[in-house]
Amino acid sequence: MKPGEIYSKTMPFVWAKLLLGLLTVVISVVIFAILMGIAWLFKSEVLYLVMFFIWLSATGVVNFILNHYMGYMVKAGHVAVITEAVTTGRIPDNQVAYGKQMVKERFLTSNVYFVIDKLVSGAVKQLQKGFEKVAGSLGSLVPGMDVVVKIGKLFISIALGYIDECCLGYTFLKKGQGAFKSAADGVVIYAQNWKKLLKDAAKTTATVVILLVIITLVSFLLFALVIRLIKWNSPDIARIAGFVAFLLACCVAAAIKFAFIDSYMLVKMMVSYMQEAPTTVITFDLYGKLSGLSAKFKELFNKGQQESPNAQPAVTTAGTAQIAAPVSGDKPKFCGECGAKNAPGTKFCAECGKPIA
Numbered sequence: 463m464k465p466g467e468i469y470s471k472t473m474p475f476v477w478a479k480l481l482l483g484l485l486t487v488v489i490s491v492v493i494f495a496i497l498m499g500i501a502w503l504f505k506s507e508v509l510y511l512v513m514f515f516i517w518l519s520a521t522g523v524v525n526f527i528l529n530h531y532m533g534y535m536v537k538a539g540h541v542a543v544i545t546e547a548v549t550t551g552r553i554p555d556n557q558v559a560y561g562k563q564m565v566k567e568r569f570l571t572s573n574v575y576f577v578i579d580k581l582v583s584g585a586v587k588q589l590q591k592g593f594e595k596v597a598g599s600l601g602s603l604v605p606g607m608d609v610v611v612k613i614g615k616l617f618i619s620i621a622l623g624y625i626d627e628c629c630l631g632y633t634f635l636k637k638g639q640g641a642f643k644s645a646a647d648g649v650v651i652y653a654q655n656w657k658k659l660l661k662d663a664a665k666t667t668a669t670v671v672i673l674l675v676i677i678t679l680v681s682f683l684l685f686a687l688v689i690r691l692i693k694w695n696s697p698d699i700a701r702i703a704g705f706v707a708f709l710l711a712c713c714v715a716a717a718i719k720f721a722f723i724d725s726y727m728l729v730k731m732m733v734s735y736m737q738e739a740p741t742t743v744i745t746f747d748l749y750g751k752l753s754g755l756s757a758k759f760k761e762l763f764n765k766g767q768q769e770s771p772n773a774q775p776a777v778t779t780a781g782t783a784q785i786a787a788p789v790s791g792d793k794p795k796f797c798g799e800c801g802a803k804n805a806p807g808t809k810f811c812a813e814c815g816k817p818i819a
Contacts, residue, residue, distance in 0.1 A: 468729050476722060482529055486521075535565065579626065635739070644766075
């Protein structure tokens with residue numbers, strides 16, 4: 463299935479994301495009206511400032527509950543359905559129920575999903591720092607290059623924002639092994655195909671930036687117009703109201719981006735990722751290197767090893783990624799760094815990721 467077709471056929475998840483985003487904005491506006499109303503009753507400019515900071519905190523809490531908890535679950539269900547569509551060419555009849563069931567079966571509880579999502583996201587961001595170090599050195603050596611470097615970092619940051627979902631999508635594809643192990647494999651697949659994946663992402667990242675700027679400006683103009691029609695008691699309060707208009711515009715723009723733009727980018731990236739995953743041969747040398755580069759990946763990899771400590775990591779089933787298995791030997795190997803016992807023939811320690819002689 464093509465990305466556009468998958469996107470159009472999974473719109474229930476897009477509308478759910480938009481609903482959560484707009485609900486955050488509505489609740490935020492209601493809280494703002496109540497707090498400003500209290501300050502207006504007492505006719506105190508100091509109380510206006512106090513209520514404003516209380517409103518900022520309350521908005522943050524509402525956003526966390528709705529978008530960082532419920533939103534995560536909606537996104538996970540969407541990833542599960544996209545994975546099914548990319549790998550089988552069909553959309554489940556009741557895709558919402560299917561997404562919920564897959565998330566429940568794969569992660570058991572939302573806490574497990576949160577842990578894996580954070581580890582994958584952290585690992586991807588830590589790997590990104592390698593690019594930033596190289597780019598930073600170029601920026602200091604070549605005059606005017608720092609602007610190009612900043613733009614490059616922005617594009618890479620946006621593009622990598624969808625990679626962690628691709629890695630989590632791999633956990634739905636690999637139902638026969640633990641979620642932590644599959645997520646670690648997913649990061650390695652990304653690392654081995656990063657050039658092609660970033661190239662594909664760069665084609666649509668510019669569109670994301672342009673649309674986000676346009677949506678934010680339009681939203682700000684609408685909120686600013688409404689607030690300007692209200693007569694405020696003092697210029698200071700009017701300035702605060704203008705700042706609030708800007709914040710609400712950013713929230714609306716973020717909600718639209720999260721629902722429509724991010725969903726489309728997610729589909730595009732997952733199609734590209736899933737096309738590479740089945741033919742990717744994962745080598746254990748890369749596990750060790752990534753463990754040394756990223757503490758988050760090392761933690762993810764170790765948790766994956768603990769899920770099935772006696773299982774061989776060789777998988778050669780058709781249609782799934784192949785992992786090069788360690789060469790068998792007579793005796794177990796002990797890590798010279800941490801002393802952990804490893805299976806015969808292991809090249810990298812399952813506990814610390816260090817090479818084993």
